[in-house]
Amino acid sequence: MGTSRRVVVIGGVAAGTKAASRVARLDPAAQVMVIEKGAHFSYAGCGLPYYVMDLVRDQKDLLSTPAGVVRDAAFFAKVKNVNVRSRTEALEIDRDRRRVRVRDLAGGEETWVEYDALVIATGARPVVPPIPGIDLANVTPVHTVPEAERIKALVASGGGRNAVIIGGGLIGVEMAEALAARGCRVTMIEMLPQVLNILDWDMAKLVEQHMIAKGVRVLTGVRVTALRGEDQVSAVATDAGELPADLVIVAVGVRPNADLARKAGLAVGDLGGITVDARMRTSDPNIYAAGDCVENTHLITGGPCFVPLGSTANKQGRVAANALCGVEDAFPGVLGSAVCKVFDFCVARTGLTESQAKADGRDVVSVIAPGPDRPHYMPSAKSLLLKLVVDRCTRKLIGAQAVGPGAGDKRIDVAAMAITADMTVDQLAKADLCYAPPFSPAMDNIITAADVARNKLDGVFEGISAREVKEKLDRGDRLVLLDARSPAEFEEMRLPRSVNIPLGALRARHDELNKDAEIVAFCKVSLRGYEAALILKAAGFRNVRVLDGGIAAWPYEKET
């Protein structure tokens, strides 16, 4: 570490302030400067939906340390020994002379700032789709504190009676909940056939059903063609008709802010993010980059991916700081782990979805395991649907998804660790996870799911997906849908065209079924369905499968 080395950081939200603070800690003699275009430093961007929801009441909370101190220039100077300049835009990087041209957005004057090492942490910016009317008032992304502030003020003054969210990604679904909680009538419009493209279709449909149950109108496979209105938006035109709207949230994704890097001739990847090595170094050895402006390496595919997240940004900021201070460190890559709250549901995922894995040419086995997240007798037990994606050849876990009111985040974190450690489902099934009734079932949901995967890999459990069953039903295939639940459960709600033989009666009554028929056994969660299939197989039935995930995972209509 040189004395009085000049470290300049462009961007002062997550990765930038993390890198700057860490450099100042490791090298107290360094002169560390952060250049930030906006007015706020180190603000909690991920908290914006909860600020709009009024769960976070005070804007200051998003801008403060846990101890309640606002992270302003004085804070950074006094506590972190970092010189932060807000409302200052970096215009150009002169790599030859190691300097950055900046403009003071208040006064307008431009100056050159010299560096010995530079960290680019310019983040991402919301994609603005080229739709007519996108510039109307009350049409906004939710990316900055001022944007959230304006939405909150509009809603507080009675606006947002007809709120339309364009885009069904993470921010879209979080905003749907936030606006619904504020009394808005919310419509979500998603171009793709499902919301939350980070999930498989079958899991996403369950999230959609939950959103619909909570009063959100969800339109999938619908494209917005124009926004109408004089000054303010008044309607959203789509290829499926027009909707009234006095507030439109644009949440169709974000793109890396890599323009500055690109103009400076730094390598930028196909996904638009700055290319960095494991030490967060760009193609210029004096320039590092971290956070939402860089491309990541996917730990399973080894290929590039773009997964902008505050968690990754913080880790990368630290790696960049370590690297430029000579401390050994490396950022290995990501699994695309994500979680979000959608009303009463925890929705989480890591690794590859089944469709991603198949698109990647992998032969996979998938498992859907529903069940309570604590022993069924505990009043705190909530239902949780886990999906695992397993490589058939290596038996390694390569993906996991969780949907439902239960604690899915815990199980997906465990799955992320299993994938990181290259574990097979056989190893995962033996993990010594914590057990006590207030926290988990004796066989934790993910242990059970891993055991179902092993049963499938070993041919003991033969499953069939809801989608395949639906296709057979729609084609009019002869198919016996055998519901192994009790008559009372069957009476209350059932799958179309299903027959009911309770599990306890099946050994005595299986003669009622045709031994050569194609049978799909199930129950609420397909545990009794699995037992039923085994009873039938033992009785000589040849063509019996179990409905993956049972009724709990059935994404189509049910009869009541």
Add this chain to the structure above:
Amino acid sequence: MGTSRRVVVIGGVAAGTKAASRVARLDPAAQVMVIEKGAHFSYAGCGLPYYVMDLVRDQKDLLSTPAGVVRDAAFFAKVKNVNVRSRTEALEIDRDRRRVRVRDLAGGEETWVEYDALVIATGARPVVPPIPGIDLANVTPVHTVPEAERIKALVASGGGRNAVIIGGGLIGVEMAEALAARGCRVTMIEMLPQVLNILDWDMAKLVEQHMIAKGVRVLTGVRVTALRGEDQVSAVATDAGELPADLVIVAVGVRPNADLARKAGLAVGDLGGITVDARMRTSDPNIYAAGDCVENTHLITGGPCFVPLGSTANKQGRVAANALCGVEDAFPGVLGSAVCKVFDFCVARTGLTESQAKADGRDVVSVIAPGPDRPHYMPSAKSLLLKLVVDRCTRKLIGAQAVGPGAGDKRIDVAAMAITADMTVDQLAKADLCYAPPFSPAMDNIITAADVARNKLDGVFEGISAREVKEKLDRGDRLVLLDARSPAEFEEMRLPRSVNIPLGALRARHDELNKDAEIVAFCKVSLRGYEAALILKAAGFRNVRVLDGGIAAWPYEKET
């Protein structure tokens, strides 16, 4: 798999019924019999404290499947194809002739039951300490449904006004909460210097403080010498005086029920559990054993351990069944993972404690990382104190503990996965865990803890434990306890003999401190304490350390 093979299972709670059901599924032609001494099968023993608490209202819930079907003989016959015999005691195993002598506890007649393969799943039994008066009425362990039933009835009828719990282990603390919730005055007596011996002393003290705050009288380092009373217990005599008591819960631990195995000449370990290999096979190749009656292998030390848990029992039952049906499987061992709810606290642990690791001759670095379990601005954020134990040489995580109202179970499950995968804290710090404000901070608590560990290993963070500080204070050492919080926080509550210089003022005011003094910097969670130490070091102070875990982890008295 032979046809009509006779598989006999002794014991019908967790491991036994699991093994029997799995064998019947894998080999439908097998004749599977379960012999159980008690009246109930497959009951949720871990749920008993919650039954006493009345959180679980109906005893039937503990005896039912999630679908609400009671697991009785008819259920096992019809659904599982397993013949279960309750109120039947196994008296002797005749290994030569492969048969078990059993007694019908109702009628008294004895018969021999022949087997081709035998599974011993006799569980554990509560230790009955040799205390005078231990046989008095209202002195009971909480191991079976009838015992819990009697406690519940006593409490419902106004008994338990003075409840004494002997033993501060997992069941003891769970029962303390259960009885306190039922309105009992609860005293816990523990012979050791701390409750919950599965934690380090410093973490256990925080649990004790919480129990005391909830109205439980906690006596550590106290030995019970006698129980007094005529028929019913009326007082508990200890080496620290006598306590009135109309209910005494004996929760001093359990021992493996290995008598039957020992008498049959099977190998039994030093800890009293049946010796098994990774396939759960005993020293007789036709006899398997699983669950609380066996000894486990510790995954870190490689040595034997005895950690009776329903989670392990279920996994082992499955391995035994797989092994005896020729399906490849193995149980690798345990980490001693455990969790329990203690009033508002989640208390969890895995791997080795610091004291266990030191006793095992390891050179370790420990970290105490307190913080909110979600971003501080989220109203759902709760505090969580994590402790990590790291091998100094290999940098591998070897233990973790969590105490506090926050979601410690999630972080300890992640730690268990990291230990299982032999991860270093450097690897753990890069884990792609799920992040969104309703679920975790951007830097998850365990990621932060791992980074603190790395800072300690690299000499960037020099910590000192609360215990060492207390010893120095008690010895009267010259020591500056530098509190870096705000004056308002300091005014409200502080450590004895501490001085307050707020972090933001320290760069300007460090002249007030003697550069040669021994300084211990801290704040609420020691984040500002860490920054303070770095500021002082940069200013030329040589003898500065950070109080591990700050005030949040201080287990001694504070000034208010």
